[in-house]
Amino acid sequence: MDIFTQARKRLSKFLRVFLKRRRSRIGIYGPPNAGKTTLANRIVRDWTGDALGPVSEVPHETRRARRREDITITSANGNSIAIDIVDTPGVTTKIDYHEFTEYGIEKDEAIKRAREATEGVAEAMHWLREDIDGVIYMLDSTLDPFMQVNIMMVGIIESRNLPVLIVANKIDLPDAAPARIKSAFPQHPVVMISGLEGKNIDELYEKMTNFF
Template identity: 65%
Template sequence: MGLITNLRKNIVRVVDRLFSDSDPKRIGIYGPPNAGKTTLANRIARDWTGDAVGPESQIPHETRRARRKENVEISRDGKTVNIDIVDTPGVTTKVDYKEFLEHDMEKDDAVRRSREATEGVAEAMHWLREDVDGVIYVLDSTQDPFTQVNTMLIGIIESQDLPVLIFANKTDLTASNVQQISNAFPQHETVPLSALEGTNMDEVYGKIAEYFG
């Protein structure tokens, strides 16, 4: 009987850990290439832990594997949330090696990077379907949000019943148009920010604590 009792206690402990509110929630940062996902991930990580998540670059698909920063504790307006940030590769329907050639890259390197980026997109989709508890969706507010990729990803997020925040990034640029993002996805709240300059991060952190706490 003692063995059975101990086994039951161990199972209860495992289940409690799996469903504990104190465990970090995995928040995936998603969006198209060059929307500023890694810049935002680094901004959040540096503000709350002092460390970056990964390198930033103007070259498309610089993030070709999901990168994770664990135990980022964010507190705002009396609410605290402990999250693991998952910075994912930019999702696109096709990765063309010629994109890299435009950045003075040798063809062999361009082909290799395009292959890695394609694998990274598949990994990002796996994380979305299996391994995240919520989504921060980052869009470049200077670009038209009505794209096949954005519509598809938002649809998948909704079908998974995941909490999602849409961040309209790059408000520091004159071509920024936050309203067009709000109009594209009116069913979700849109928060404007500049991850590069740190503009409106107080609201960003307040929303993260509210939605994912």
């Protein structure tokens, strides 16, 4: 066996190992209170037994991106994917400290949280530009999906040529209308779930293993 054949075999073996071990970094993006942390916690809990962060009705509870590495998701049909999951702050065009005082938070603390949330959004956008391989874009199916921030964010994700899976969350609520989300973003796959109750989560896992 000549030296070039040996080198090719070594390179082929290295690439097989490298590609097998490579993980996709999946960012969970969306507006505040869409259920991003609830979903991130469910994914992490289902596949590792842990949780990623606290959930609250107060907007912008997640003010810094949180990452959990090396999660292997296996669907019912046997497909699997290794991912790092990144739970990002709720993206919005403006963060006002009054959003916090409405929940009884003192003004000084509210201003501090608003500043942290603004910095967190900037951080999330940096991750999107530099470190994300695919996006789960979370939407509250009880709200109008045509909000400016959603159109803007999906457009930015598309401009990065990143695969984006739209998740219509909160279908357990009586005023949920997930069909509106499908009509808003027909160019992307949409999975309808209840992150809180776990409804259709297996369908989401199957879609993730095939899509990312």
